[in-house]
Amino acid sequence: MSGYESKAYVALVAAGKPINGYEVAKRSGVPRSTVYETLGKLVARGAAYEVREEPDATGYLPLPPEALLDRLRREFDGSLDALKSALPAVAAEPEAHLIHGLRDGAAMLARAEDVVAGARRDLFLSVWPEEMAQLHEGVRAASERGVDVSVVAFGEIEDVGHVYRHRYSAPQAVLDDLGYRLIVVVGDRREAVVGGFADGAAWGIYSADPAVALMAAEYVRQDAALQILADRVGAAELDRWFASDPGLLRLLRRS
Known part of the structure; x- marks a missing residue:
């Protein structure tokens, strides 16, 4: 509806009885010069x-809101x-894989919801409860339609789906180390959102590049595998490996 049509309809609904054009104009703010055209x-x-109550008097009643909304x-x-x-029939193949920046939390979570909604085969997430609160409904819907869901929480x-709770290292230790909450959402290993949240700010990227999506998915898979390994052999044993194995020490060494 146009703005005038919307205002006139609301006035009819609020009246609760047939009213004429003059009353609609008075109640809605629609100009009298256009109110009959609008009605x-x-x-x-x-x-x-x-509603013609008299030969020369016309009133108006709205379609009930429930019926209109339906x-x-x-x-x-x-x-x-x-x-x-229709649209896929006219869409051209992209000349390059899409990638763009996401400069605030709302935009990043909205793009992540798009990735979740578009997943048909598998879905990988690395996420904190603050962001999962917005994504949970979509992730559950994906799981219910048969998508294989893996979540590192x-x-x-x-x-929802397969959840691997990040205990090695503890979430607070990860947060202290990184300084922000990382989010990774990958759909069908073909598109991904990767970003961070900290102190009210957020930043990240969306990419439909399969190489980027594959790397993001592998990051989540490897982190999930580490949680399973820590549960099986114990955190103390993993700590010993990371503190003594030369290969692991080289990979984990900070520059």
């Missing part, structure tokens, strides 16, 4: 009905179905 558009689309939903879903078949989250 005509509502009637034409079935959102309102004319109708709009059906129309919207129909448009989406049409676009779903830095803290307590509700189980």
